[in-house]
Amino acid sequence: MRFLPISRFIETSPLRLLDGACLLVMLPLLLVIKVPMLLYMLLVFSLLFFRKRATGLTLFLTALAGVLALFLSLYGAFNFSGLSRLKLFVELLIYLLVIAVSLQRLTREINFYLIISPILLMALSLFFFHSISMLLYVLVEIFVLLWLILLHRMDGHVSQSLRMAALYFVSSLPWVVLLFLFFPRISFEHAAYGFRGDEVRRMGHDGTMYLDSKALLVPSERIVMEVSFAQRLPAADQLYFRGSLLYVDRGDHWEPLPRRLTQNSKPVFESAEQLSIYNITLYPTQKRWLYLLDLPYEAPKGATIDADFMTTVPEKIDTVQHYEATSSLRYRYGRATSPAVVEAASRIDVRRNPRSYALAQQIAQRYPDMQQRADAMAERFRAQALRYTLQPKPLDLHHSVDSFLFDKREGYCVHFAASFVLFARMAGVPARVITGYKGDLANSVKNYLIIKEKDAHAWAELLIDGAWQRVETTAFASKVSADRGTQSSQDDADTQGSLLLKKINLYLMYIKYEIETWILHYSHFRQMQLLEEARKNPGFLLKFLLAIVLLLLLVIVAIRVLRRPSCSDRVLCTMRPLLAALRKQGYEREDGETMHAFLCRYLDDFPQCREIAEIDRLYERIRYGGEDTTGAHLRLQEEIRLATIRSGRA
Amino acid sequence: MRSFFRTLVQTRRRVRQRATRYSLLVVILLFGLFLEAYMHNFNLVYLILFFLFATAFGAGVFGLLNIGELQASFDHAQRLYPGREGACYFRLSNPAQRFSWAIRLHCDEEVAAIPMISPFETQLVRVAITPSKRGRLQYESCTLQSLFPLSTVRFVLPIEQCLDTVVYPLPAGEPLQVFLQRQRVSFGEESDFDGLAAYSGAESLSRIHWPSVAKGEPAVKVFEQTGRRQKPVFDFYGAGRSDEARLSQLCLWVLECEQCGQPFAIVMPHKMLQSDREGIDAILTYLALY
Numbered sequence: 001m002r003f004l005p006i007s008r009f010i011e012t013s014p015l016r017l018l019d020g021a022c023l024l025v026m027l028p029l030l031l032v033i034k035v036p037m038l039l040y041m042l043l044v045f046s047l048l049f050f051r052k053r054a055t056g057l058t059l060f061l062t063a064l065a066g067v068l069a070l071f072l073s074l075y076g077a078f079n080f081s082g083l084s085r086l087k088l089f090v091e092l093l094i095y096l097l098v099i100a101v102s103l104q105r106l107t108r109e110i111n112f113y114l115i116i117s118p119i120l121l122m123a124l125s126l127f128f129f130h131s132i133s134m135l136l137y138v139l140v141e142i143f144v145l146l147w148l149i150l151l152h153r154m155d156g157h158v159s160q161s162l163r164m165a166a167l168y169f170v171s172s173l174p175w176v177v178l179l180f181l182f183f184p185r186i187s188f189e190h191a192a193y194g195f196r197g198d199e200v201r202r203m204g205h206d207g208t209m210y211l212d213s214k215a216l217l218v219p220s221e222r223i224v225m226e227v228s229f230a231q232r233l234p235a236a237d238q239l240y241f242r243g244s245l246l247y248v249d250r251g252d253h254w255e256p257l258p259r260r261l262t263q264n265s266k267p268v269f270e271s272a273e274q275l276s277i278y279n280i281t282l283y284p285t286q287k288r289w290l291y292l293l294d295l296p297y298e299a300p301k302g303a304t305i306d307a308d309f310m311t312t313v314p315e316k317i318d319t320v321q322h323y324e325a326t327s328s329l330r331y332r333y334g335r336a337t338s339p340a341v342v343e344a345a346s347r348i349d350v351r352r353n354p355r356s357y358a359l360a361q362q363i364a365q366r367y368p369d370m371q372q373r374a375d376a377m378a379e380r381f382r383a384q385a386l387r388y389t390l391q392p393k394p395l396d397l398h399h400s401v402d403s404f405l406f407d408k409r410e411g412y413c414v415h416f417a418a419s420f421v422l423f424a425r426m427a428g429v430p431a432r433v434i435t436g437y438k439g440d441l442a443n444s445v446k447n448y449l450i451i452k453e454k455d456a457h458a459w460a461e462l463l464i465d466g467a468w469q470r471v472e473t474t475a476f477a478s479k480v481s482a483d484r485g486t487q488s489s490q491d492d493a494d495t496q497g498s499l500l501l502k503k504i505n506l507y508l509m510y511i512k513y514e515i516e517t518w519i520l521h522y523s524h525f526r527q528m529q530l531l532e533e534a535r536k537n538p539g540f541l542l543k544f545l546l547a548i549v550l551l552l553l554l555v556i557v558a559i560r561v562l563r564r565p566s567c568s569d570r571v572l573c574t575m576r577p578l579l580a581a582l583r584k585q586g587y588e589r590e591d592g593e594t595m596h597a598f599l600c601r602y603l604d605d606f607p608q609c610r611e612i613a614e615i616d617r618l619y620e621r622i623r624y625g626g627e628d629t630t631g632a633h634l635r636l637q638e639e640i641r642l643a644t645i646r647s648g649r650a
Numbered sequence: 651m652r653s654f655f656r657t658l659v660q661t662r663r664r665v666r667q668r669a670t671r672y673s674l675l676v677v678i679l680l681f682g683l684f685l686e687a688y689m690h691n692f693n694l695v696y697l698i699l700f701f702l703f704a705t706a707f708g709a710g711v712f713g714l715l716n717i718g719e720l721q722a723s724f725d726h727a728q729r730l731y732p733g734r735e736g737a738c739y740f741r742l743s744n745p746a747q748r749f750s751w752a753i754r755l756h757c758d759e760e761v762a763a764i765p766m767i768s769p770f771e772t773q774l775v776r777v778a779i780t781p782s783k784r785g786r787l788q789y790e791s792c793t794l795q796s797l798f799p800l801s802t803v804r805f806v807l808p809i810e811q812c813l814d815t816v817v818y819p820l821p822a823g824e825p826l827q828v829f830l831q832r833q834r835v836s837f838g839e840e841s842d843f844d845g846l847a848a849y850s851g852a853e854s855l856s857r858i859h860w861p862s863v864a865k866g867e868p869a870v871k872v873f874e875q876t877g878r879r880q881k882p883v884f885d886f887y888g889a890g891r892s893d894e895a896r897l898s899q900l901c902l903w904v905l906e907c908e909q910c911g912q913p914f915a916i917v918m919p920h921k922m923l924q925s926d927r928e929g930i931d932a933i934l935t936y937l938a939l940y
Contacts, residue, residue, distance in 0.1 A: 112675075119679055119698075123686055126694045138694050142701045153752045153798050155765040160749060168712065168799065172704035179700040185691070522693050563748060 012156035014110055017148045019048075021118035022101065024144055028125045028137060029094060033073070037095055040069035044102040054106040062106060066099035090127040097121065118145060132515055143169050167562040170555055177551060185524035209246055209254040209414050209435055209458060211400055222453045223283065224437060225291060226513045229447040230277040234293070238329050239439030240459065240470065241291035241451065245308045246433040247344045251352075252397045254418060254433055257344055267305045268336035270467070272297055272328035281516065282321040288312045291436055291451070293327035294470065300325050307336070322521050324529075334468040345430035345463060348422060353401040356419075360426035370464045373427055374471070381420060381476035384409060388416075388474055389481035401426075410481070416473035417458040430463035434470070442502075445510040571622050574636055578615065581644040595619055611643035657746075658711065661718020666806040667710065673802040676706045709800040716805070717753060717796045719746040720767070723811035725774060729934070730787065730817040731901075735780045738813055742794075743772035752798040757789045757813055781817040784897070784938050789813040818938045823890065823899030826906035830882060843871035882907070883915045897937050904933055 030038065043065060052058060073095060074088070101117045113120075122141055126134070147165035154161045225241075233239075246254035275297060282290065290303050290311040299305045300323030303313045311325075350357045363380065367373035387410040395415065396403035404411055404419040411419075417433045424431035438457035443450040460471040517526070534541045579589060582602060589598045599616040603609060618636045621627040680702060687695035720742060727738035738757075744750050744767040753764040755775050762777045781787055792812040796805045846859055849868035862869035884903055890896035900916055907914045908930045916923040916933065918940070923933045 116675060116679065122698065123683060123695060126686070126692050126698075127690075130692070130694060135694060135697070138697060142698065146705060149801075150799055153801070155752070157751075157766065160751075164712075164751075164799070168705060168708060171708055171711075172701055175704035175707065176697065176700040179703065180693075180696060183696070183700070185688075519697075520693050522696075523691060 012151055014152060015105075015108060017152050018110065018114060018118070019105075021145055021148050022105075022121065024141055025118045025121040025125065028129055028134065029121060032091060032125075032128050033094065033098075036069040036072035037098065040065055041098065041102070044106065047106060052106075054108065059103055059106060063099065063103055066102065070095045070099065087127060090124055094121070094124050097124070130520055132512055132520070135515065135519060163562055167559060170558040170562065174548075174552055174555055178548070180519075180522070181527070181530065185522075185527050208256075209418065209433060211252055211254075211395060211397060211414060211418055223450055223509075224285070224453055224455070225280050225282040225451045226509075227281075227293075227439070227449045227451065228279045228513065228517065229449070230279075231447065233441065233444055233447055233449060234276055234329055236439075236441050237472070238294070239441070239449070240294040240434075240457070241437040241439065242294050242296065242309060242311070242434060243289050243291055243436030244434075245310055245461075246435060247341075248347075249349075249418070249422060251400070257341065267296075267307055267309050268333060269295075269297070269328070270332040270335055272331050274329040275326055276329055277324065277326050279322065279324050279517070281513065281521070282317060282323070284319055285317050288314070288316055290317075290321070290323065290325075292325045293329070295328050295331045295333065296325065297328045298326035307338070307341070309333070320521075322517075322523075324525075332467045334463055335466040337463065337468070342430050342463065345432045346425055346428075348425040350426065353399050353422065353426070356401040356405055356423055357426045359405075360423055360428075364427040370429060374424070374429060374462055374464055374469070377420070377424060377427055377429070378471070378476060381405075381416075381423070381473070382478060384476075385478045386410065386416070386476055387479040387481055388412060388477035391481075413458045413474050416476060417460050420471065420473040420476070421460045424460070424462050432461050434459050434461055443506060445506055448510045448513055450506070450509055450513075570633065571619065571628070571636070574633055574640065575615075575619065577644050578640045581647040585647060595623075609643070609646070611639050611646060615639045615643060657719065658714060661714045664807060665714055665718050666808075667713070668804045668806060670797065670801055670804050672800065673706075676702065676800075676802050680706075705800065706802055709802050712799045713796060713803055713805045715746075715748065716750050716798045717794060717807050718805075720744055720750055720753065720794055720807060722755065722775075722792075722794055722807075722809045724792070724809070724813050724815075727779075727813070727815040730779060730781050730815060731820045732781050732783050732817055733820060735778055737776045738779055738815060740775045740777065740792075740809070741772060742767065742775050744769060746770075750796075752796050754795045755792070755809075756795055757792040777813075779813075784817045784819045786939065787813065787815050787817045816935050816938045818934045819894070819897035819901040821898060821902035821905050823895065823902050826882075826903050826910075826912075829884075829903060833882060843873050845872045846870065847872045881913050881915060883917060885917045886919060893940070897940060901934065901937055904930060904937070 026041075033041075044062065047058070047062070070092075074092060097117060097120060101114060104111055104114045122138075122145075126138070143165060146168055147161060150161040150164050150168070151158070154164065244256055247257045248255040272295070276293060278293065280291070290300065290313060292299075292305075292311045294309075296305050296309050296311050299311055303311050303323070305311050313321075348357075359380065360377070363373060363376045367376050384405050386405075389410045390412050392411040392415060393408045395408055395411070400415075401419045401422045404415050405423070421431040421433050435456070435458045437451045437455045438459075439449050439451055440455055441449075443452065443455075458473075460473050461468045462471055463469075534544060575595070582588075587598075587602050589595070593601075596616060596619075599612055599619075603612055603616070606612070615636065618632060618639060622632050622636065680699065683695055683699040683702065686692060687699050721744075722740050722742045725739045725741040728736045730736040730738075740755060740762075742753075742755070742764065747769045749769060750767045751765070753767065755762040755764065755777060757777050757779070760777050760779050762775050764773065764775055767773060779787075789812050792809040794807040794809060797803075798805075843859075846862060846869040849858065849863075849870050853870045857870045859869045859871050882903075884900055886896055886900065889899040889903075903914065904916070904925075906912075907925065913924075913926045915925065916937075918936070921936075923936060925933060928936075
C-alpha cells in the first residue's frame with residue numbers, strides 16, 4: 001500500500017457504492033432466503049445488468065413478481081400461527097425489504113430507505129446467525145461499509161480511502177471494547193417476546209442405558225459441552241459429570257426410579273470440601289439434564305438438584321445453555337437416602353445370575369465389613385481378566401452378569417457398571433448406575449475442557465456405611481482392546497502429526513470458546529461476574545487495566561502508522577533511508593537544494609564514497625532520464641542499502 | 651500525541667460543527683439497533699451498535715482534523731461585471747502532514763469543490779461569481795465546509811480574509827470606433843484647419859490647401875489632431891442618458907482603449923480621469939463606485 005500511486009482512483013457513483021453495500025450484507029442472507037425469492041433477486045439483477053429502463057410497466061411487473069416470490073417463499077408457513085415464529089417473521093420483513101429496495105433501485109434514484117437498507121439488512125441478518133464466522137463477517141461488513149462511505153467522500157481514491165477506513169476502524173476499537181464490556185445489560189437470555197423458538201434437534205445422553213445391540217457405542221467427536229473452570233482443572237479422576245441415575249434393571253436396559261420415589265426430595269450433604277466453580281456451555285440435547293461435576297453443590301439458576309444430586313431443568317434443552325455451577329470434589333452424602341431408594345438400589349433377581357450370586361454370597365459372608373466387601377468385589381472383577389472393548393460380543397441378557405463375568409468377559413463402561421452394580425446388590429451392597437460424561441484431560445487447555453459425545457460414560461455408586469461412593473468400574477479391566485484407542489477413528493493413527501493437529505484443533509476450540517464466552521454470549525451475568533472479579537481481585541483488576549492500556553497503545557501505534565504520510569513520489573521514498581542515514585552524520589538536505597547538489601556536497605567531504613556517486617547517477621537517470629523502471633529502482637535500492645550499511649559502520 | 655491534542659483543541663475553537671440530516675439517520679439507527687440488541691441480547695448487534703456509535707463519535711475528530719488546519723484567504727478576482735459570470739480566487743493551503751478531503755468553499759451562494767489537498771500544498775481555488783450590480787462586492791461569510799468523513803456533521807471553517815472586490819459597470823453602448831468617427835466629425839468642417847504649412851511634396855492631396863496653390867505658394871492644411879497623437883476625451887454627460895448608461899458606456903470605451911493601447915481621458919463631473927496618470931483598474935474602480 002505504501003507505494004500505491006495516490007492518483008489511483010475508481011469511478012464511484014453513489015448507486016454503485018450502494019449496490020456494493022447491499023451485495024455485501026445480502027451474502028449471509030442468501031443462506032436464509034428461499035429459492036423463489038432468490039429467483040426474484042436474479043430477475044432484478046438481470047434487469048439492472050441489461051440497464052433496463054424502469055418504466056411504469058417494468059416496475060409493476062417487478063412488483064408483481066416480488067409478491068409472487070414472497071408468496072411462494074412463505075407458502076405453507078404463511079398463516080398466523082406460522083408468523084408467531086420470530087425467524088419467519090423476520091424472514092418476511094427481509095423479503096418485503098428486498099422487494100422495496102429492488103423496485104427503488106430499478107428507478108435509479110437514491111432515497112432514504114435505499115440509503116439505510118444495507119444497515120437494515122445487516123441488522124436483520126443477525127437474527128439468524130450468531131456464530132464466530134458471523135462475528136468475523138460482521139467486522140468485515142463494518143469495515144467495508146465504512147470504506148464505501150469514505151470512498152464516496154474521497155472521490156473514489158482507493159488507497160487513501162482504504163487507509164482512512166483502517167485508521168477509522170482501528171481508532172473505534174477501544175470505544176467498542178469498553179462499551180461492549182461495560183455498557184449495562186439487562187437481558188440474561190434471548191427473549192422470545194411471544195415468538196416460539198425454532199427447534200434444534202440433537203442426539204445425546206438419554207437417561208436410559210442399553211446392554212443389547214443398541215448399546216453399540218458409536219464414538220462421536222461431537223461436542224456436548226465446554227467447561228471453563230475458575231481455577232485449575234480438577235484431577236483426571238474427578239472429572240465425572242453427573243447425568244442420570246439408573247436403578248431398575250430391565251434385562252436389556254436400565255431405567256431410573258419412578259418419579260414418585262424421587263420427587264420432593266432435597267439433596268443433603270454431610271460434608272462438602274474442595275469446591276470448584278466452573279462455567280458450562282451445553283449444546284442442545286432435547287433432554288432435561290444438566291451435567292454437573294460430581295458432586296453438584298450449587299445449581300444454576302432455574303435448575304433443581306434432587307436427593308440423588310441429579311440436576312434437571314423444567315424444559316427440554318433446545319438452545320445452547322450457559323450456566324455457572326459449583327461442585328464439591330470431596331464430599332460425603334447418603335445418610336439421608338430414603339428407605340425406598342435403598343430398597344430400589346438393592347433389588348435383585350437372584351435367579352437370573354446364579355453363578356455370580358454364589359460368588360457374591362461367598363464374598364458377603366467372608367467380608368462382613370462393607371468397605372472390605374466392596375474391595376473384595378473389585379478384586380474379584382479384576383481377577384476375571386475382563387477386557388475393555390467398544391465392540392463386545394453380545395451378552396446373554398437373561399444372565400447378563402454371568403455372561404459378562406464368566407463367558408464373554410468383555411464390554412465397555414455400560415457392561416462394567418451394570419454388572420458391578422448387580423454383583424454388589426447380590427453381595428448385599430446397595431448400588432446404582434450413574435450415567436453422564438467423564439472428561440478427558442487430553443481435551444483440555446489451561447482451565448478449559450471439552451466434553452465430546454465419545455466421553456459419555458457409566459459408573460457405579462455403592463452405599464457403604466451410609467455414604468454413596470463412586471466406583472470407576474472400567475478400572476477393573478485388565479486388558480484394553482485396541483479399539484479403545486479407536487474410540488475415535490482418528491486415534492488409530494495417533495502419529496506425531498495427528499497429535500499435533502489434535503492439539504492445534506484443541507487450541508482453536510479453546511479460542512472459539514473464549515470468543516463465544518466473552519463476545520457472542522456476553523451477558524449481564526458475565527458483566528456482573530467481571531465487575532465482581534475486578535472488585536474482589538486486585539490482581540485481576542490490574543491485569544484488566546493493563547490489557548486496556550495495551551489495547552490503547554496498539555491502537556495508537558496503528559494510528560501513527562496509518563497516519564504517516566504516504567509516499568507519493570516513489571523515487572523519493574526509495575531515497576528516504578539514505579537521507580535518514582546522512583542526517584545522522586550531520587548532513588541535512590536544505591530547503592531548495594537539489595538532490596544532486598546535496599549528494600555532491602557530501603561527496604566533496606567523502607570523495608571515496610562510490611555508492612553515493614552511483615546513487616546520484618541513478619537518481620538523475622530515474623528522475624530526469626526517463627529510466628523510471630522497476631529494475632532501476634531495484635538497483636537504486638541496492639546501492640542505498642550498501643551506502644547505509646557503510647554509513648552505519650562509519 | 652500532545653501536539654495532536656493541541657491541534658485538536660485549537661481546531662475545535664476555529665471550526666463550527668453543525669449536524670446534518672444524516673446525523674438524525676444515525677440516531678434512528680442507533681435506537682433501532684439498541685432495541686434489537688437489548689431485547690434479544692444479540693451481542694453481534696451490540697458490536698454494530700457500538701461501532702456505529704464510535705464511528706459517529708469519531709467523525710467529529712476526523713472531521714476537525716480534516717478541515718481544522720486549512721488556511722484560506724481571498725487572493726484576487728477577475729474583473730467582474732453585473733450579470734456576467736466571473737471568477738474570484740482564494741488561496742487555500744494545507745500546512746498539515748495529512749491530506750484534506752472533500753472540502754467546499756462557500757461564498758454566499760457560490761460554491762467551489764476541492765476534492766483533495768495534499769500535505770503542504772497550496773491551491774488557488776476558483777469560485778465562479780455572477781454579481782448582480784456594480785459597486786463594492788463584499789462577502790463576509792465565506793467559509794470552508796466539509797462533510798468528511800460520514801456526512802453526519804458539517805464542519806464550517808470561516809475564512810478571515812473574505813472576498814472584497816469591485817464589480818465594474820457592465821460594458822455596454824456604442825463601440826469606441828463609432829465614438830472616434832463621431833469625434834472626428836465633430837472636430838469641424840474641411841475649412842476648420844488650424845493653420846498652413848509649406849507643401850513638401852509628400853503630403854496627401856486631400857491636405858493641399860488649394861487657394862494657396864492658386865496663389866502660387868503651395869501649402870498644406872495643418873489640423874490639430876495631426877500635430878500629436880490623438881487622445882480621446884470621453885465626457886461623462888455626453889456618454890449616455892442615465893448615470894448607469896453613461897458608466898456602462900465609459901466602461902466599454904475604457905476597456906476598448908485598454909485593448910488597443912489607446913490613452914484616453916474621461917471628464918467626470920468633478921474629476922478628470924486620465925489613463926496615462928491613473929491605471930485602468932483605478933479608472934474602472936472609480937466608475938464602479940461612482
